[in-house]
Amino acid sequence: MLPDDVIYLDGNSLGPLPKATKTRVLEVLEREWGHSLIRSWTDHGWIDLQFRVGEKIGRLIGAPAGTTVVADSTSVNLFKLLAAALHMRPGRAVILTEEGNFPTDLYVAQGLTALLQRGHVLRQTADVMSKLDDTVAVLMLTHANYRSGAMHDMAALTRAAHAAGALVLWDLSHSAGAVPLRLDADGVDFAVGCGYKYLNGGPGAPAFLFVAKHLQDDLRLPLTGWLGHAAPFAFESSYRPAAGVARAVVGTPPILSLAALETGVDIALEAPIAAVRAKSLRLAELFIALTEQEGGFRLLTPRQPAARGSQVAFAHPDGYAIMQAMIERGVIGDFRAPDVLRFGLAPLYVRYVDVWDAVAVVRDVMRGEAWRDARYQQRRSVT
Numbered sequence: 001m002l003p004d005d006v007i008y009l010d011g012n013s014l015g016p017l018p019k020a021t022k023t024r025v026l027e028v029l030e031r032e033w034g035h036s037l038i039r040s041w042t043d044h045g046w047i048d049l050q051f052r053v054g055e056k057i058g059r060l061i062g063a064p065a066g067t068t069v070v071a072d073s074t075s076v077n078l079f080k081l082l083a084a085a086l087h088m089r090p091g092r093a094v095i096l097t098e099e100g101n102f103p104t105d106l107y108v109a110q111g112l113t114a115l116l117q118r119g120h121v122l123r124q125t126a127d128v129m130s131k132l133d134d135t136v137a138v139l140m141l142t143h144a145n146y147r148s149g150a151m152h153d154m155a156a157l158t159r160a161a162h163a164a165g166a167l168v169l170w171d172l173s174h175s176a177g178a179v180p181l182r183l184d185a186d187g188v189d190f191a192v193g194c195g196y197k198y199l200n201g202g203p204g205a206p207a208f209l210f211v212a213k214h215l216q217d218d219l220r221l222p223l224t225g226w227l228g229h230a231a232p233f234a235f236e237s238s239y240r241p242a243a244g245v246a247r248a249v250v251g252t253p254p255i256l257s258l259a260a261l262e263t264g265v266d267i268a269l270e271a272p273i274a275a276v277r278a279k280s281l282r283l284a285e286l287f288i289a290l291t292e293q294e295g296g297f298r299l300l301t302p303r304q305p306a307a308r309g310s311q312v313a314f315a316h317p318d319g320y321a322i323m324q325a326m327i328e329r330g331v332i333g334d335f336r337a338p339d340v341l342r343f344g345l346a347p348l349y350v351r352y353v354d355v356w357d358a359v360a361v362v363r364d365v366m367r368g369e370a371w372r373d374a375r376y377q378q379r380r381s382v383t
């Protein structure tokens, strides 16, 4: 459901509301919560919902059954899995990551190393390949960069990390539902990702996490909550981990948000991901070619199709004001400091004509210098 007067190019930040989600959430409110009340945990399958949606997301990311579950936020899942990874590599002190990774990934790693006080360090580098050595416990990367839209070669980096004896944790926030993923085939150890971007799960949708089958029995997590216990309803006084990925669950899941996420994921599963990817690349080609005709924008996204996710980013010194002027004219993208205009091209609902019309607005804003208006200069709290 998109308003008629909007071209929405921000599904890489918050996916739009699917029509089916409105119906489904109302049903959960009225029939399940409203009528069945607490009986819904069993009668309407609430207790299994995060596993059911996790399995469905697993199908989107190339993960086998029993490896993916929905829980918590991406930030919290990062904390949990990063801690587990460090525990699996005693004697190695480094969490290796890329410069320019999403801040939460960096901050969570910094918080964890400070908490552990065991000499771990977060190392940020422009060239992770050359820094993979026997000090690295875990390589933590975001598959598609939130700012530039550049996408890593997951298979090659995972192989290189393993050759150095390190584990790999991928943040799939900008990939899940947007690009083909083969976590199992690529030998990935751990992954996390957002539910509210290309999965269209709604604002603050719960996140997902993936743990490779062969690592699950050794998974020691720092947050050991009652729903990750082997027998939650035995109410024992000591923690015993649940079998498999279920131990990564901490507390009671947000059922309304899970129901919304499931609908978004169901829609994503209907579209063959190869077709989604092909359309995404063609949308990007068109968008880049037309926008570059305007001049003044510096493309940050790689030109090589295989090296980009599903967003296009341009740098412009007046990027903030330009984006504000575009938003006021109905073309919604977003801005990331210091100078980046981001445009999410979510193929499930962005059409070629939208790209054409969006660039007409770019042209209008640039040629008429509309962005110079004083009201576009004032920074809002969310950009």
Ligand SMILES: Cc1ncc(COP(=O)(O)O)c(C=O)c1O
Pocket: 013, 073, 074, 075, 076, 102, 104, 105, 142, 146, 171, 173, 174, 194, 207
């Ligand atoms: C790469 C990446 N990781 C994580 C997040 C957000 O994590 P959380 O949902 O915990 O706020 C984002 C949000 O944009 C992101 O781009």
